[in-house]
Every structure is written in structure tokens, then in C-alpha cells.
Amino acid sequence: MDRLAIIGGRPLFGEIAISGAKNSALKLMAAALLTDEPLVIGNTPRLADIDTLLKLLEQHGAAHTFEGSTLTLHARTIASTEAPYDLVRKMRASFNVLGPLLAREGKARVSLPGGCAIGARPVDLHLKALAAMGAKIDLDEGYVVASAPGGLHGAKIDFPFVSVGATEHAMLAATLAKGETVLTNAAREPEIGDLAQCLNAMGAKIENAGRSTVAIQGVERLHGACHEVIADRIELGSYAMAPGVAGGEVFLRNGRIDILGAAAGVLEEAGVKLTQEPGGIRAKRVDDRVRAVNIVTQPYPGFFTDLQAQFMAMMTVAEGVSVIKETIFENRFMHAPELARMGAQISVDGQIATVRGVKRLKGAPVMATDLRASMSLVLAGLGAEGQTIINRVYHLDRGFERLEEKLSHCGVLIERVKGEG
Numbered sequence: 001m002d003r004l005a006i007i008g009g010r011p012l013f014g015e016i017a018i019s020g021a022k023n024s025a026l027k028l029m030a031a032a033l034l035t036d037e038p039l040v041i042g043n044t045p046r047l048a049d050i051d052t053l054l055k056l057l058e059q060h061g062a063a064h065t066f067e068g069s070t071l072t073l074h075a076r077t078i079a080s081t082e083a084p085y086d087l088v089r090k091m092r093a094s095f096n097v098l099g100p101l102l103a104r105e106g107k108a109r110v111s112l113p114g115g116c117a118i119g120a121r122p123v124d125l126h127l128k129a130l131a132a133m134g135a136k137i138d139l140d141e142g143y144v145v146a147s148a149p150g151g152l153h154g155a156k157i158d159f160p161f162v163s164v165g166a167t168e169h170a171m172l173a174a175t176l177a178k179g180e181t182v183l184t185n186a187a188r189e190p191e192i193g194d195l196a197q198c199l200n201a202m203g204a205k206i207e208n209a210g211r212s213t214v215a216i217q218g219v220e221r222l223h224g225a226c227h228e229v230i231a232d233r234i235e236l237g238s239y240a241m242a243p244g245v246a247g248g249e250v251f252l253r254n255g256r257i258d259i260l261g262a263a264a265g266v267l268e269e270a271g272v273k274l275t276q277e278p279g280g281i282r283a284k285r286v287d288d289r290v291r292a293v294n295i296v297t298q299p300y301p302g303f304f305t306d307l308q309a310q311f312m313a314m315m316t317v318a319e320g321v322s323v324i325k326e327t328i329f330e331n332r333f334m335h336a337p338e339l340a341r342m343g344a345q346i347s348v349d350g351q352i353a354t355v356r357g358v359k360r361l362k363g364a365p366v367m368a369t370d371l372r373a374s375m376s377l378v379l380a381g382l383g384a385e386g387q388t389i390i391n392r393v394y395h396l397d398r399g400f401e402r403l404e405e406k407l408s409h410c411g412v413l414i415e416r417v418k419g420e421g
């Protein structure tokens with residue numbers, strides 16, 4: 001297993017191009033199953049998670065070409081409506097093929113994704129939404145067996161709490177349902193708007209995506225389209241924090257302040273100045289150290305959970321005490337003990353972490369535990385004195401495209417060490 005070696009303590013100066021959002025691309029790829037015509041998805045990041053879904057789509061009958069960052073998917077016919085455990089367990093987002101397969105073929109058998117490192121992560125809301133649209137759903141040996149021989153129909157679906165995946169899943173399925181579907185308490189993440197834009201370009205009729213109430217008028221069929229994936233707000237927010245930790249100034253090409261939601265204000269409050277310029281955002285630490293800020297993770301536009309670990313890394317070297325409350329996932333502080341190995345002062349009590357900022361961290365060998373936690377260790381390493389070795393880099397490869405190359409461009413001493421880890 002590969003490792004990353006970072007020599008910290010050097011400010012960053014330079015430009016980082018922000019890639020297309022992994023979490024949007026994955027759902028756009030699932031949309032390709034809704035049509036027998038090609039779907040061209042530009043600005044697709046080259047990541048392990050994308051490859052995982054490509055394998056699954058391939059066995060459903062979707063051919064693909066990947067040139068540069070342009071992914072073309074063509075599901076002329078559906079070869080299989082079964083999504084096997086071996087492919088779904090690797091990545092939860094694979095579960096989102098269920099709705100499109102059901103909408104197009106009237107049936108699907110998709111493995112339940114199971115839990116993951118950050119928590120139990122059930123899919124009950126996904127299933128309730130599909131059932132409300134007329135699907136008959138059974139569970140059989142770890143698989144969801146769904147059928148709707150006469151097709152899905154429109155429904156009023158009121159989510160009891162906000163779920164990104166369930167909102168997207170319901171939207172995907174409702175495009176081909178008979179009649180109108182109305183989603184209330186829908187997720188408002190920028191990726192929801194991105195998915196709706198793509199589906200509308202394919203002939204769907206979705207209104208108000210990105211707001212709490214979304215209306216989808218079902219259509220007979222969808223056709224091919226070209227769509228560019230929205231910039232990755234998680235990658236954007238992570239790199240915006242790099243000068244916060246290590247000092248310096250970076251230009252984040254393709255970045256937009258508006259997709260950062262509450263995180264933009266939090267960064268400013270902490271002393272990372274963000275300036276929107278043509279083509280991207282400039283991020284700069286204003287003082288010698290950032291300041292402690294308290295945060296509570298919330299559905300978008302609140303401070304997103306996918307930036308919590310990175311923010312904690314920045315708070316480890318802030319002036320003052322920061323209180324971080326995680327409300328979305330029950331087990332998302334696994335980076336705390338790893339940061340502590342580098343000298344961070346963090347105490348965790350249930351869903352609340354209290355971080356007492358220190359002047360500087362010290363490099364150490366640490367272990368990446370999940371995708372975003374891994375990025376928090378990278379950030380910590382940038383500001384730390386000496387060498388940080390991050391083990392289990394495959395987590396990072398799932399969601400941060402060309403990380404070493406991007407950071408090296410800004411003067412970071414970072415290298416991938418092949419082999420044991």
C-alpha cells in the first residue's frame with residue numbers, strides 16, 4: 001500500500017485547479033442508465049470511486065470511453081438489472097443505480113451497501129421514496145429486490161430529514177415516472193442542482209432543484225446530452241484551508257465562493273480571506289495564525305460534514321479553543337486521535353470535539369481512516385514541523401484527484417512512497 005511523505009512548515013504559493021465534484025459525477029453516471037442514447041459528462045475527475053462505478057455500469061450494459069476528463073457513457077440496452085455485492089460494497093453511491101434500473105426496466109436487484117467507517121448509513125429513505133412511487137420492494141439475502149412492472153408513478157415524498165443520496169435517488173427515478181413527483185425537505189447541495197441540470201438537458205422536467213421543495217414532471221423517455229460536472233466544493237474548501245494551516249496564498253481555479261455555503265463565512269472568520277476573481281477564488285491567511293471558530297455540521301448550506309475533518313486540522317493550530325459538533329454521521333472523528341499523534345490537543349465527547357489550538361504540530365506517522373479524514377492529515381502535515389507519513393493513501397485516491405501534483409505546484413514537499421503501508 002502506498003504512503004504519502006510530506007515535509008511540512010512551508011507556506012503555499014501557487015495555483016490549484018479544482019476538479020469536477022466526485023459526488024456529483026457519481027450520480028450523473030447513474031443517470032446514463034436512464035437513456036439508450038450517449039451521455040457525455042465533461043470535467044469528470046479521474047478517481048478510484050469513478051472507476052468502481054464504471055465497472056458496475058459496464059456490467060449493466062453501459063459502454064464507456066474516457067478521454068481526458070470527458071466521460072461518455074452509452075447504455076443502449078440494459079444487459080443486467082442486478083448490482084452484485086462485490087461491486088456495491090466498495091462504494092455506497094453504487095446503490096443509486098437501483099432507481100434508474102427500476103425506472104427504465106421495471107425491475108432491479110441491487111445489493112444493500114451496508115455500513116462504512118463513518119457510520120451505519122441506512123438506505124431506508126431511498127427505499128421509502130421508491131415505494132411511494134409504486135415500487136414493490138423486498139429484501140432477499142442482502143439484496144433489495146424491486147419491481148414496478150407497470151412503471152413508477154408520481155408521488156408526494158416528504159423526507160423526515162435531509163438526505164443527499166435519497167433526494168438524488170428519488171429525482172433520478174421520478175424523471176421517468178407517470179405524473180408529478182414532489183419532494184419536500186429535499187437536500188439542497190449544489191450537486192442536486194447539477195444533477196437536475198443534466199437530467200433536464202436529457203429531457204427531464206425538474207423544477208426548483210437545490211431548494212427544499214422539488215417538482216418533477218415525469219416524461220416518457222430521456223435522450224442523450226452533454227453536461228459539465230460542477231466544481232468539487234469539498235476539494236475547494238480543503239485547499240482553501242491549506243494556507244490557513246501553513247500560510248501563503250493560493251489561487252483555486254474553477255472555485256466559486258457560493259458553493260462553499262456556510263464554510264465560506266467560517267473560513268473568513270477564522271482568518272482565511274477568500275476573494276472571488278474571474279476564473280477562481282484566491283485564498284490567503286491574513287495573520288500569523290488562524291483564529292478558533294466553533295462549528296456545527298449541517299445539511300447544505302450549513303457547514304458540510306465533508307469539511308469537518310479538514311477544519312479540525314486547521315483548528316489544531318488556531319489561536320484559541322474551537323468546539324466542533326458533528327450532527328450528520330455518528331462516527332466521524334476518527335482523525336482526532338491521528339491528529340493527536342502530531343501534537344494536537346483534542347478531546348472528544350460523543351459528537352463534540354474540543355480543539356485547543358497549539359502553535360505548531362510535529363510531523364509523525366499517521367493512518368488515514370476515510371477519505372476526508374485523510375485530507376485532514378495532509379493539511380496537518382503541511383503545517384507541521386518535520387516529516388509526516390500518511391499510511392493507507394488509497395482513501396485519498398478515492399476522492400482527491402492528482403493531490404501530490406496539485407500541492408507540489410504550490411511548493412509543498414510531498415511524495416508518494418510505493419509499497420508497504
Ligand code: EPZ
Pocket residue numbers: 023024026092093119120121122123124125126127162163164165166304305306328329330371372399
Ligand atoms: C452524501 O452521502 C455524500 N456521498 C457524503 O460524502 C456526504 O458526507 C453526505 O452526502 C452528507 O453531505 C455522496 O454523495 C456519494 P445522506 P449520503 O443521505 O447521500 C442518514 C464523502 O466523503 N440516512 O445525506 O449517503 C445517514 O446515515 C462522502 O464524499 C438515513 O438514515 O448522505 C446520515 O446520517 C462521505 N437513511 C444522514 O442521513 C437514509 O436512507 C445524511 O446522509 C439515508 C441517509
